[in-house]
Amino acid sequence: MDEQTASGSARRRGRRATGRTDPDPVDIHVGKRIRQRRLSLGMNQTDLGAALGLSFQQVQKYEHGANRVSAPALYRLSNTLGVPVSFFFDGLPNGRRAPFFPAEDPLLVRGDGLDLLRRYLSLPMTIRKRVAALLFSLTDGQPGE
Numbered sequence: 001m002d003e004q005t006a007s008g009s010a011r012r013r014g015r016r017a018t019g020r021t022d023p024d025p026v027d028i029h030v031g032k033r034i035r036q037r038r039l040s041l042g043m044n045q046t047d048l049g050a051a052l053g054l055s056f057q058q059v060q061k062y063e064h065g066a067n068r069v070s071a072p073a074l075y076r077l078s079n080t081l082g083v084p085v086s087f088f089f090d091g092l093p094n095g096r097r098a099p100f101f102p103a104e105d106p107l108l109v110r111g112d113g114l115d116l117l118r119r120y121l122s123l124p125m126t127i128r129k130r131v132a133a134l135l136f137s138l139t140d141g142q143p144g145e
Contacts, residue, residue: 023065026092030074031065033088037081038063039114051080 023031038048038059045056045063052059052073061067069077069088078085120128 024068026089027068028065029092030069030088031063033090034059034069034077034081035063037083037087041081042114042118048080052076 038045045059048054049056049059058067062069062073074085074088078087081087120131123131
């Protein structure tokens with residue numbers, strides 16, 4: 001049974017009942033995974049929100065872990081972003097599965113890296129091999145920058 005407050009109303013369950021003000025680490029992780037997948041698809045928050053019937057502000061709150069993603073919203077996100085629901089939980093400290101792609105990878109988080117990767121992947125394989133060979137020849141034996 002819920003405890004009663006001095007005013008007689010039932011105490012709320014969830015984050016506020018515990019007195020915590022910062023987001024749960026799982027909510028933060030799920031939000032990061034949403035953002036990573038959205039960016040890898042070249043979507044902005046407005047586009048994702050429109051596809052889900054949400055405002056871009058709500059998407060932003062999900063991505064920062066400020067708002068918890070409900071089970072139905074997580075299901076809709078997985079369909080919209082083309083990943084299984086488990087994708088959002090991959091990489092958690094006690095998780096058993098390997099991440100879908102490396103979490104926090106600067107190449108995947110920064111817009112210019114994503115654009116470069118998309119353009120590279122759109123090239124025919126023969127040209128990709130030439131580009132890769134060129135990059136290797138330019139950086140071979142030189143300190144990384």
